[in-house]
Amino acid sequence: MRKYIIKRLLLAVIIFFFVMLIIYTVLRCLPSSYVETIAREKSQQPGSKSYQEWLDQLNAMYGLDKGIIPGYIGWLGEFFTGHFGDSWKYTVPVIDKFNEVVWLSFEMGVITMILELIIAIPLGIIAATKQYSKTDYTISILALAFISLPTFFFIALLKLVFCIKIQIPDPATGSMMGLFPLTGLFSRTYNQMTPVQQFFDRAWHLVLPITTLVIISIGGLMRYTRTNMLEVLNADYIRTARAKGLSEKKVIYHHAFRNTLIPLVTIVGGSLPGLFSGALFTETMFSLPGIGYISYNAMISGDIPFSMFYLAFLAILTLLGNLIADILYAVVDPRVRLA
Amino acid sequence: MAKKKQVGYLSAKEARRISKENRKITNEFEKKRKRKNVPESEYLTTMHDPKNAVEFDDLHTYFYTDAGTVKAVDGVSFNVPIGKTVGVVGESGCGKSVTSLSLMQLLQRPQGQVASGEIRLNLGDKAYDVTKAPNSAMQKIRGNVVSMIFQEPMTALNPVFRIGEQIEEVLELHNVDHMTEHQMKERTIELLEMVGIANSEGVYKMFPHELSGGMRQRVVIAMALACNPRVIIADEPTTALDVTIQAQILDLLRNLKDKINSSIMFITHDLGVIAEMADFVVVMYAGRIIERGTAQEIFHHPAHPYTIGLMASKPVVGKDVEKLYSIPGKVPNPINMPNYCYFKDRCEMCVKGCEGAYPKEIKLSETHSVSCYRYYGQKED
Numbered sequence: 001m002r003k004y005i006i007k008r009l010l011l012a013v014i015i016f017f018f019v020m021l022i023i024y025t026v027l028r029c030l031p032s033s034y035v036e037t038i039a040r041e042k043s044q045q046p047g048s049k050s051y052q053e054w055l056d057q058l059n060a061m062y063g064l065d066k067g068i069i070p071g072y073i074g075w076l077g078e079f080f081t082g083h084f085g086d087s088w089k090y091t092v093p094v095i096d097k098f099n100e101v102v103w104l105s106f107e108m109g110v111i112t113m114i115l116e117l118i119i120a121i122p123l124g125i126i127a128a129t130k131q132y133s134k135t136d137y138t139i140s141i142l143a144l145a146f147i148s149l150p151t152f153f154f155i156a157l158l159k160l161v162f163c164i165k166i167q168i169p170d171p172a173t174g175s176m177m178g179l180f181p182l183t184g185l186f187s188r189t190y191n192q193m194t195p196v197q198q199f200f201d202r203a204w205h206l207v208l209p210i211t212t213l214v215i216i217s218i219g220g221l222m223r224y225t226r227t228n229m230l231e232v233l234n235a236d237y238i239r240t241a242r243a244k245g246l247s248e249k250k251v252i253y254h255h256a257f258r259n260t261l262i263p264l265v266t267i268v269g270g271s272l273p274g275l276f277s278g279a280l281f282t283e284t285m286f287s288l289p290g291i292g293y294i295s296y297n298a299m300i301s302g303d304i305p306f307s308m309f310y311l312a313f314l315a316i317l318t319l320l321g322n323l324i325a326d327i328l329y330a331v332v333d334p335r336v337r338l339a
Numbered sequence: 340m341a342k343k344k345q346v347g348y349l350s351a352k353e354a355r356r357i358s359k360e361n362r363k364i365t366n367e368f369e370k371k372r373k374r375k376n377v378p379e380s381e382y383l384t385t386m387h388d389p390k391n392a393v394e395f396d397d398l399h400t401y402f403y404t405d406a407g408t409v410k411a412v413d414g415v416s417f418n419v420p421i422g423k424t425v426g427v428v429g430e431s432g433c434g435k436s437v438t439s440l441s442l443m444q445l446l447q448r449p450q451g452q453v454a455s456g457e458i459r460l461n462l463g464d465k466a467y468d469v470t471k472a473p474n475s476a477m478q479k480i481r482g483n484v485v486s487m488i489f490q491e492p493m494t495a496l497n498p499v500f501r502i503g504e505q506i507e508e509v510l511e512l513h514n515v516d517h518m519t520e521h522q523m524k525e526r527t528i529e530l531l532e533m534v535g536i537a538n539s540e541g542v543y544k545m546f547p548h549e550l551s552g553g554m555r556q557r558v559v560i561a562m563a564l565a566c567n568p569r570v571i572i573a574d575e576p577t578t579a580l581d582v583t584i585q586a587q588i589l590d591l592l593r594n595l596k597d598k599i600n601s602s603i604m605f606i607t608h609d610l611g612v613i614a615e616m617a618d619f620v621v622v623m624y625a626g627r628i629i630e631r632g633t634a635q636e637i638f639h640h641p642a643h644p645y646t647i648g649l650m651a652s653k654p655v656v657g658k659d660v661e662k663l664y665s666i667p668g669k670v671p672n673p674i675n676m677p678n679y680c681y682f683k684d685r686c687e688m689c690v691k692g693c694e695g696a697y698p699k700e701i702k703l704s705e706t707h708s709v710s711c712y713r714y715y716g717q718k719e720d
Contacts (some may be wrong), residue, residue, distance in 0.1 A: 235494065236489060236491050236494040236495045237494060237495055237496055237497040237498070239445060239489070239495075240489060240495045240496065240497070240559070240562075241497065242445055242481070243443060243445060243481055243482060243486065243487045243489070244481065244482040244508060244509045244512060244562070245477075245478045245479065245480070245481035245482035245483055245509070245512055245513060246478070246508070246512060247478055248474070255497055255500075258497075258499045258500070259497070259498070259499055262499075332499070333498070333499060334498070334499060334546040334548070335498055335546070335548045
């Protein structure tokens with residue numbers, strides 16, 4: 001077991017090296033170069049140097065005069081010694097900016113994942129045990145609708161209904177306002193609130209974003225659970241369990257469910273990076289300063305240090321997530337032995 | 340050009356009509372089944388002969404499929420006497436397994452339903468008609484009074500639970516002797532030893548994938564015997580096994596039967612096994628019983644052309660033949676069965692009467708009877 005984990009970790013290092021090499025190459029080749037943008041701005045100031053002179057000077061300053069391979073090796077060295085550099089766009093150390101925004105996304109991700117598991121797995125089991133019934137069709141159609149809905153469209157719908165159509169009186173002023181806020185993470189009066197009020201204010205702002213994330217994600221997991229459960233329910237050992245005289249409840253939730261868990265573990269293990277990667281559409285449309293939104297802006301402005309750090313972080317999480325999924329696989333399925 | 344109706348082809352409209360009708364029928368059955376608090380009087384019955392453990396009486400088990408109704412078991416009646424072994428033979432798909440699953444009430448629902456008929460099960464002081472018994476009553480019977488040995492040892496055990504756990508589950512569920520946990524473990528190990536597993540303590544802690552097919556089949560048998568059932572249904576328990584293990588398993592079943600005096604309903608298509616095990620033999624063909632009798636009668640004086648064909652297609656040691664005999668043709672389509680002898684098209688001994696309706700059962704002796712026109716003349720004798 002330990003040998004297996006060490007082997008997998010060493011393999012992960014090699015994979016990481018090549019993944020980051022590809023990402024670095026792509027980032028260097030992006031048409032939106034941060035340095036070019038700055039150089040153009042500087043050169044247009046009155047009495048300034050020419051664009052080319054600025055470009056050469058800035059390239060040397062930001063270390064972009066080197067080729068891709070030496071540049072990558074340099075980045076790698078810095079990364080492994082813990083120097084993540086400064087973000088070009090946000091002009092603060094990368095790690096500070098990251099630390100500032102990632103936790104909101106993480107919070108949303110964790111809550112979403114927990115709700116997703118709590119809702120989707122039981123729904124999938126119910127749909128499978130009542131196959132071809134009205135319940136099954138209802139659940140399946142809803143799930144399909146949720147998978148197919150584009151995020152931005154669904155958010156617009158939610159906002160229309162819950163922020164515009166449904167109005168409640170504001171407890172403070174008495175004027176009418178939406179049931180949930182349109183955008184943002186805090187109310188204007190946040191700073192004057194007590195800590196308890198602040199907590200609820202924040203939670204109130206997060207209801208719609210998290211609802212969105214949960215609803216668009218449960219469809220897939222529910223379908224997956226249903227398919228697996230159906231397969232397991234037709235297995236011979238389920239008939240054996242029934243032949244023992246076990247109640248239907250015990251057959252489904254003890255004998256069948258343990259077997260359904262096996263493929264589910266892979267999915268859940270694989271979603272570990274998803275907790276940190278943020279949700280670009282949702283964060284953008286609700287103006288939430290999460291990592292999805294921030295990293296997108298960093299990327300379009302050609303902020304190489306920030307993008308590299310963010311993507312390296314995700315790459316590591318993906319590799320770890322896969323390893324964890326494989327280990328969990330062996331935990332839930334006795335037939336799997338890691339070697 | 341006249342439109343020819345293709346055989347086996349269903350138009351979309353027709354298929355829709357069939358599945359709609361099926362849903363109506365099966366919903367009714369399911370509704371009946373799902374009622375709560377069914378009074379016991381509704382499924383209480385009396386055995387026609389108290390010496391029988393099970394009496395199948397005109398059993399009809401149908402599958403309402405989208406292609407039409409499959410009459411998998413169509414009017415089957417036979418008895419399983421207490422302490423005896425009844426062999427059920429027939430080729431694949433003739434309804435042997437469905438008959439036994441009807442007794443367990445483990446048919447693939449909602450498509451599979453017992454359409455009519457009774458299955459009377461002797462519980463000692465009373466008798467149940469299991470076709471009318473609700474699920475709650477069946478759960479007390481399954482594994483306790485009637486147990487089943489399944490034919491696929493490789494897949495019949497749950498891969499994620501340990502062997503000991505899976506056997507103990509039955510003991511715990513029908514804990515008639517009020518055993519403690521420790522006693523249950525002892526009993527499980529005793530069961531494993533009884534079915535001839537040497538390393539019983541070790542196997543107790545193993546997972547199914549760590550055992551060979553023969554060992555798993557023994558575990559399945561141990562599980563079926565855990566509560567000393569009155570009736571054991573052995574559904575091709577040796578088909579998946581090699582010959583040496585087969586002989587061991589058969590020995591085992593025979594010894595166990597004598598030990599706990601239960602009845603065995605032995606389903607197989609291996610005539611050699613039947614000859615060795617069974618007291619009575621029931622030959623099924625396309626969902627009906629075509630011949631029945633004691634093992635002696637069936638083996639020495641087979642009457643139905645199908646049984647005769649079966650006997651002829653069995654290799655005999657010491658006899659030199661160019662080519663092993665096989666019955667020509669194949670089983671008719673189970674949907675829309677014709678109303679004449681189902682074997683007519685394959686039969687080499689047809690007589691004039693064969694064009695008529697399905698032949699009635701004719702008694703050749705006290706225990707031997709056959710459904711064939713060839714014996715109609717003898718009826719008057």
